[in-house]
Amino acid sequence: MLEAMGGKGVDEVGAIEGRTQMKTLGALAESPPRNLAVIKDLSCPGPAGDIPLRLYDAKKERGPSPCVVFIHGGGFVIGDRDVYNSLCTEIASRLDLPVVSVEYRLAPEHPFPAAPDDCEAAARWIATSPEALDREITGLVITGDSAGGNLTIVTTNQLANDPAQVPVIVQAPIYPVANDVSQHKSYADFAEGFLLTGAAMGWFTEQYAADPKDPRNMPMVGDCSNTPPTVVCTAGLDPLRDSGRDYAAHLVQQGTEVVYLEFPGIIHGFTTLRKAMPSGQKDLDAFLDAVEMMVERYK
Structure with missing residues (x-):
């Protein structure tokens, strides 16, 4: 479909046009949002100003419960709350938990470590059960896709090693970047023709301008020993597939409880392309079933 439209990659059009393209693709290819009792824009203090x-929440009022912290994808350069609105309504409805979507600062205007700084600050703020949420939070479930999957792991590691007011009870990265993806077979096998290209990944990396030896960029170079129970999913036709595989295997080897789901025959980004790819809804359902099971075990 995209080839027929004659669209150019984000590496060709740049950050501003790339952000518009991602919103346009979502409007065409994503499922409509679910109706919820609460959808409310907020902000919290961050290291460089307020974080949107x-x-x-599917319920207008609820008792003490865990809260999902959702961190969006987009290569640290594109993506925002609106692009991921439908997915967040799905998560809130399926898990019957409040969800807070974090709109962190984007590169290249705000290169590394702006994104992890904002995500950590937002997670710590949510953990304090502020009056703005009107909910008592008993634990955090951190999730997000792609770059947001990376930031899920990074934020979880930060809160595992320096605890927030309530613990991270489950983390659930979706096709994450956990180590150097350029070294993987999947990166070579799926570099062209599967939505996310090798050229785009290289461009995103340049814009983010992070130190590859910093664990807040590549979390597997750091200490993952305190990782809470984890659900990891990957897409079978994704350049990032092997990075998610490596991360899941790494956690298993160190004794972390892990559910690993690889969905064959589907591409990167399927969680926000469910209208165009209906099988993506079934895969998302399986992922959320696993998250729900893990949360019930530990909440």
């Missing part, structure tokens, strides 16, 4: 957030 959005609260979702």
